[in-house]
Amino acid sequence: MTHHFGILCFPAVQQLDLTGPYEVFASARDAKVHLVWKDLEPVRASTGLWLQPDMRFADAPDFDVLCVPGGAGVNALLTDDETLTFVRDKAAKARFVTSVCTGSLVLGRAGLLEGRRATTHWNAHDFLEGFGAMPVKERVVRDGSLITAGGVTSGIDFGLAVVAELLGREEAETIQLSLEYAPEPPFGSGLPETASPSVLAAAKARMSGSRREREALLSATSAKG
Template sequence: MSTLKILFVLYPGVTHLDFTGPHQVLSRAPGSETIVASLGGQDIEAEGLTFTNLADLSKVDRCDVICIPGGFGTTAAMLDEAFMAQVRRLGADAKYVTSVCTGSLILAAAGFLKGKRAACHWAWRSLLEPFGAIVGEERVVRDGNTITGGGVTAGIDFGFVMLEELAGRDYAEAVQLGLEYAPDPPFHSGRPELARPEILAQVKARMASATDSRSEAALEASRRTEPA
């Protein structure tokens, strides 16, 4: 039986919990090899943490699961043709095409989400629409072999959904218990419909500076996915 290859694709400006949350879960999948790669094998700085000793994305021959984490770096990544070429190459033959948070924008820019339901961080969901994707508001959205997680912490939920898919529910539940994953947040403000209006307004104001550039990048990337 061949080893199951799970590939996490990193890029400058990735959000580290988008990656490390599901990585913690999926690295425990039985009979699997977890690969973390970047373009050229470059070190990746992520909000004060640096990931090093990464595989060269262009030298990864194949994978069974490709996972694209999100982060503010998606704005540049989805317009980086060399990076996107590798995402398209590896995603084309993957058994599962997956993402966390705004990583779904990269999947969309690679042409994998047209006509499919997908999750994204709540603040950026609408940017999936120019790519022909259907916005899903759930923490984890599945459409065929495409499985996407919502914003940041939803990556852990995504990880367990994938682990159940790969190894069965009993195994996934055992890992959940081993990791003591029993969310009980001190504040119930983790989604816009739960947050107090003044808190929602604060967060939207902080994100506003990135809105125009990210929207422009999404529109440009969507144009590049259209047939010539």
């Protein structure tokens, strides 16, 4: 039986949020992975890489796994009724509804995090409560059919966890070995708790523009609601 994965592929997506799980999903047996967007025009990721959607919203089947990656482009999606409607519709029929990084904020705006345990990038974690979620500071968080991942590189861990749920641990471990996924980062600055104050300040400054825009959007939509 073929398992169908649908990954949202939108302008200014964080490419590793998308390509990390894509690599894992596409390596699984009996898997078909679709990059889904409103049209089939190439989109440019937040760091400049061009990506090619291969399926339009209008043509998308129901998916076993619906995945929403994050990135600066998430901000535009928070007020994009067409995308939010698509996510709600496909989530209602998917076996697993998932996100990587700030993709969870899109799930939240679609009303899919209410009363659910969830995670996201550390620099957006404080937004989760506003969607009625129960924030959890873990790399991959599962709450029933909802699976959310932390920031960017956690998408690989997340992808393996999803494959294990669908196809079993041995298949996930086989993919892990095939990809030689045995991370040994050269520095211990991967989390706010382990980074130096100067590195943490620099990272926050680098992401401040997108965060300010996100804060304004969510504040405005909350006021309207």
